[in-house]
Amino acid sequence: MELLLQRPYECYDEDKFHDECGVYGIFSKSPQINVAKRTYYGLYALQHRGQESAGIVTCDGKSMNCHKGMGLVSEVFNNEIINGLQGHSAIGHVRYSTAGDSVLKNAQPVLGEFKLGSIAIAHNGNLINADIIRELLEDSGVVFQTSIDSEVILNLIAKGSGKGILKSIIDTMQAIKGSFGIVILTENELIGVRDPYGIRPLCLGEIDGNYIIASESCAFDATGGNFIRDIEPGEIVVINEQGIKSYNFGEKTKCATCSFEYIYFARPDTIIDGISVNDSRVKAGIKLFEEHPIEADVVIGVPDSGMPAAIGFSKASKIPFEIGLIKNRYIGRTFIAPNQEERESAVNVKLNVLKESVEGKSVVLIDDSIVRGTTSKRLVELLKNAGAKEVHFRVCSPVVKYPCYFGIDTPYRDALIGSQLEIHEIKEAIGADSLEYLSTEGLYECLGKSEGFCTGCFHGKYPISAPVKECNGEEN
Known part of the structure; x- marks a missing residue:
């Protein structure tokens, strides 16, 4: 782990x-x-x-x-x-x-x-x-x-x-x-x-x-x-x-539109194949609460794609929505990666906690996905270091278990935490007090139909036959 x-x-x-x-x-x-x-x-x-x-x-x-x-x-x-x-x-x-x-x-x-x-x-x-x-x-x-x-x-x-x-x-x-x-x-x-x-x-x-x-x-x-x-x-x-x-x-x-266009890639003010990206994300937050209700003091979203879902979760749960993470929007491609000793604080450069929003509170943290889990773990640590009493992690997509071969830069399966660990093990690995994902059926409901999307990264079933790649990058 x-x-x-x-x-x-x-x-x-x-x-x-x-x-x-x-x-x-x-x-x-x-x-x-x-x-x-x-x-x-x-x-x-x-x-x-x-x-x-x-x-x-x-x-x-x-x-x-x-x-x-x-x-x-x-x-x-x-x-x-x-x-x-x-x-x-x-x-x-x-x-x-x-x-x-x-x-x-x-x-x-x-x-x-x-x-x-x-x-x-x-x-x-x-x-x-x-x-x-x-x-x-x-x-x-x-x-x-x-x-x-x-x-x-x-x-x-x-x-x-x-x-x-x-x-x-x-x-x-x-x-x-x-x-x-x-x-x-x-x-x-x-x-x-x-x-x-x-x-x-x-x-x-x-x-x-x-x-x-x-x-x-x-x-x-x-x-x-x-x-x-x-x-x-x-x-x-x-x-x-x-x-x-x-x-x-x-x-x-x-x-078979890529479902991650709606979950993460596209801007909220975009409409793809008749579906509003922002509306689908807000609905994902609502559905996430319906599937996994919880009592807490505050809901916060991970900027930027997690924000509409956090608003939806707040509306459904009646738990107040707060701005809890501040994103630095002025970091371009020239951002210098820190060395090994500095990497623990690296996330702080792009995301920082608004302490007054989380201190002493039970927090529901909404993000669009968990890929490797490295940042999810660090975000939980940041919130708890800022005084959060509990951090309940909610993900507005199903568990990512498979790579994509159709225009998305994804790790190989051995680097996808959802492919290697069960949900309760991921919870322990990232240090959250609880962890729940949106179901595939819930995702379809938010998109308004149960077909017409590529969900290969969740189930390994692709619209086109995909090459099978091992972690060394060689095709079988």
Whole structure:
């Protein structure tokens, strides 16, 4: 039990699942719209989906301009750079790496040349057959500049471009397997593609009669746009001067949206496949109390994704909701990890206890999930050191027992505390006075239906056959 929690340094954000990235695209027929600036604002709204790198490609109908770099959107771009990215269309990307190293050459969008001109692509998700396709392309003479899935997709499209861009994209989408929300930019079109199971979100919006595509609807609000609809699983949306057209590339399509989009990844002000993220989280808190009632003095949430559920738990239980943990929002990617001697106090840098809210009280602590358990243990310690009489840990998702292979950076099973220990053992390991999780049935109730979601990380049943990986990372 102790060995499981004795991992290298973990700060709060690092003991969470991480989504791979966010994408944004715009095609404008209005000269007054600065597409680079709109894309910049869109990426800012999607910053929570990736903080390692950011990039924008614009097109004026003849050529493409690209700027990308390591770091946050605000670190990569300034007014001078944005004003230099001219054009009537653009795509952008923020990245957290799950496939390929975190280096500049792997920053997206990826830009290339092919028979029909220039093409750029930005991808959110993960392909499970990328290595096989890469090897086949290399055998045919293709030279890769990066180690990411997106370049595999781009080269596959380019290789079949003699059949026309749309046919090549359809053939490519039928060849790749995994999760993807993709925006593609050609010299005269913006194209959006969502995988046949809709694992990763992608939606369509408009701004002054011009179309935009983004990973989350919150990006439309940030850029002055309006939400139209979600792009359907297995759908290709093509936008050009003539307007918008939709095509289906997969005969077998079935919605299986990643449940963790609602639990943790997406911003609360986003709507995915008709479901409000904030509303689902508040309902999770209500359902959590219904399933596991308790008497206590105060309910507090772990910022940020645990807050709506804490509000819901408070409403259902009539236990007062308080702000008990303060989050430092000014720590970027340059945050220096402490050494072994300092790691015990590392969580305090990002999260600190408001002592007056918890001192002498029985506290219900609400979090979205427990992954390794390292931070959960430290949070319990922080609350008790601040004078909390009891800490009752409540988790607004089922027990995470399995890794994800579809665009989420997850540990191997031996590092998932829910895979190694029973709930009562996890309680002892993190030092809580009690510990309860939301049931799978409860999660479905909060989402409003009992199907249409990927819950592979809870039960090991995935919408697509997944590779089996041991802790050394080798596939069986």
